[in-house]
Amino acid sequence: MTDDTEQEDCAELCGDKFLKYSGIKLPDARNTSNNRERRSLAECQVDCSRDCSCVAYAQLNISGDGSGCLFYHADLIDIRTLASAGQDLYIRMAASEVKVNVASNGRNRRTRTIVIASITSVVFVCLILCYVYGRKTEKDPGMSQGLFSAAHVNDAELPFFSLPTVLKATDNFSIKNKLGEGGFGPVYMGVLEDGHEIAVKRLSKTSTQGVNELRNKVMLISKLQHRNLVRTLRFCAQGEEYMLIYEYMPNYSLDLTLFDQEKSRLFDWPKRFNIINGIAKGLLYLHQDSRSFAGNQTEAQTRRVVGTYGYMSPEYAMDGLFSVKSDVFSFGVLVLEIVSGNKNRGFLLKSHNLNLLEHAWSLYKEDSLRKLIDPCLDEAFDLGQVERAIHVGLLRNSRDISIDHSSNSSNPTASHNQLTITWTQGR
Structure with a gap:
C-alpha cells in the first residue's frame, strides 16, 4: 500500500x-x-x-x-x-x-415547527437580556463605548491601529509572543508588515484597571516625548478589545536581569548607576517639563487606586492621594532594588521580618550600608557613589529634606519629602 x-x-x-x-x-x-x-x-x-x-x-x-x-x-x-x-x-x-x-433536514413539518418556535423563544429571551444589559451599561460610564469618541482620538494625537492589524502582528496573540503580564494585562511582541517590531499591551478582562484608565493613559502619554521614556506609538479600541502599542524593547524588563542570579552578575555598578541616572532624568521631565499637572496643581486624589504594590506610596495606596512625591517614593524603592539586587515585595531574611525598605533603614541606622549592596558586584564599585544612591533611595519616604545622620527616629510611614536630585557625570 x-x-x-x-x-x-x-x-x-x-x-x-x-x-x-x-x-x-x-x-x-x-x-x-x-x-x-x-x-x-x-x-x-x-x-x-x-x-x-x-x-x-x-x-x-x-x-x-x-x-x-x-x-x-x-x-x-x-x-x-x-x-x-x-x-x-x-x-x-x-x-x-x-x-x-x-x-x-428531512424531518416532518411538526418537528420543524417545534424547532423554529424554540429558536424564536431563545432569540426573544436574548433580545430581552440585551436590552437589560444595554440599560445597565448606559448607567455605567466605565463601560461606555463613547470613551474613545472622535474628539478623544483627535486630542490624543496618537495614530489608531485596527484590530486586524494587531491580530496579524501578534499572530493572534500567540502564547509564544507573550512577553509578560502586569496589572493592566498581558504584553505581546508583534511585527508589522514593514518589519517594525512593537509591544502590544492588551487590557485584560480581569484587570483592576478599566477603560477609563486606558483612556487617561492615551490622553496623557501621547504628549510625552523623552529619550528615557518608552514611546507609545498607537492605540487600539475596537469592540471589547483595548490596547496600547509601544516601541519594542529588545532587552526586555529590568527585573528580568536584576533579579536573576546568573544575569545579574553581568549587571555591574556602572550599568546600574547609568540606569538610576536615566530614570531620574525621565522623572524630572515628567514632573517639570511635561505638564502632567496644571501649573498650580501639586497633588490630587482618586477614588480608584491603580498601581503595583511594593512601589506605591502609603498615602496613595491607603487614601488615593497622589502627587510628584508619590513618584519620588516609587523611584526610591527602585533605587534600593537596583543597589541590593532584591525585590521589595516578597523580600525576607531569616534574621528578621523586615521588608527591603525597613531593612535598608535598619542598616542605615547601624552605619552598615555596605551590607545592603548586591554581593554580585564583587566590591567592584565606588562605595561613596553607591552610598549616595542609597541615601536617595531612603529619602523617598523621609519626613525631612535631608537625612539626619544622628537621628534614631522610627521609620517614617509617608512620603512627605521634597527632593531635588542633581546628577553629575564623572570625568
Whole structure:
C-alpha cells in the first residue's frame, strides 16, 4: 500500500468534513503547526484532512491571497466572535455528525415547527437580556463605548491601529509572543508588515484597571516625548478589545536581569548607576517639563487606586492621594532594588521580618550600608557613589529634606519629602 493510500484511509477514518466559522478571533496558538509555503485554502483542507491529529485549520494570511496554513492539534481555546473583522476557522466534524445534520433536514413539518418556535423563544429571551444589559451599561460610564469618541482620538494625537492589524502582528496573540503580564494585562511582541517590531499591551478582562484608565493613559502619554521614556506609538479600541502599542524593547524588563542570579552578575555598578541616572532624568521631565499637572496643581486624589504594590506610596495606596512625591517614593524603592539586587515585595531574611525598605533603614541606622549592596558586584564599585544612591533611595519616604545622620527616629510611614536630585557625570 502506498503512502498516498494510507493518507487517504486516514482521512476517511478521521472524517474529512469541515464546518466554517466566520468573523472570529482564532484560538490560542499553542499546540499548532504551520506550513508557510504558498498554499490555497483547498490545499489547507486537504492537508488537515490527511492528518488525524488536525482538529481545525485556517489560513495564515488574512488578506485572502493564501500564504500558508495554520493547523490546530488540540482543544480550541479562547475562540471569540468579533463585532468586526475577524478570520475564518474551519473545524473538523465527524462524518456521522454531518449525516445527522443532513437527515435532520428531512424531518416532518411538526418537528420543524417545534424547532423554529424554540429558536424564536431563545432569540426573544436574548433580545430581552440585551436590552437589560444595554440599560445597565448606559448607567455605567466605565463601560461606555463613547470613551474613545472622535474628539478623544483627535486630542490624543496618537495614530489608531485596527484590530486586524494587531491580530496579524501578534499572530493572534500567540502564547509564544507573550512577553509578560502586569496589572493592566498581558504584553505581546508583534511585527508589522514593514518589519517594525512593537509591544502590544492588551487590557485584560480581569484587570483592576478599566477603560477609563486606558483612556487617561492615551490622553496623557501621547504628549510625552523623552529619550528615557518608552514611546507609545498607537492605540487600539475596537469592540471589547483595548490596547496600547509601544516601541519594542529588545532587552526586555529590568527585573528580568536584576533579579536573576546568573544575569545579574553581568549587571555591574556602572550599568546600574547609568540606569538610576536615566530614570531620574525621565522623572524630572515628567514632573517639570511635561505638564502632567496644571501649573498650580501639586497633588490630587482618586477614588480608584491603580498601581503595583511594593512601589506605591502609603498615602496613595491607603487614601488615593497622589502627587510628584508619590513618584519620588516609587523611584526610591527602585533605587534600593537596583543597589541590593532584591525585590521589595516578597523580600525576607531569616534574621528578621523586615521588608527591603525597613531593612535598608535598619542598616542605615547601624552605619552598615555596605551590607545592603548586591554581593554580585564583587566590591567592584565606588562605595561613596553607591552610598549616595542609597541615601536617595531612603529619602523617598523621609519626613525631612535631608537625612539626619544622628537621628534614631522610627521609620517614617509617608512620603512627605521634597527632593531635588542633581546628577553629575564623572570625568
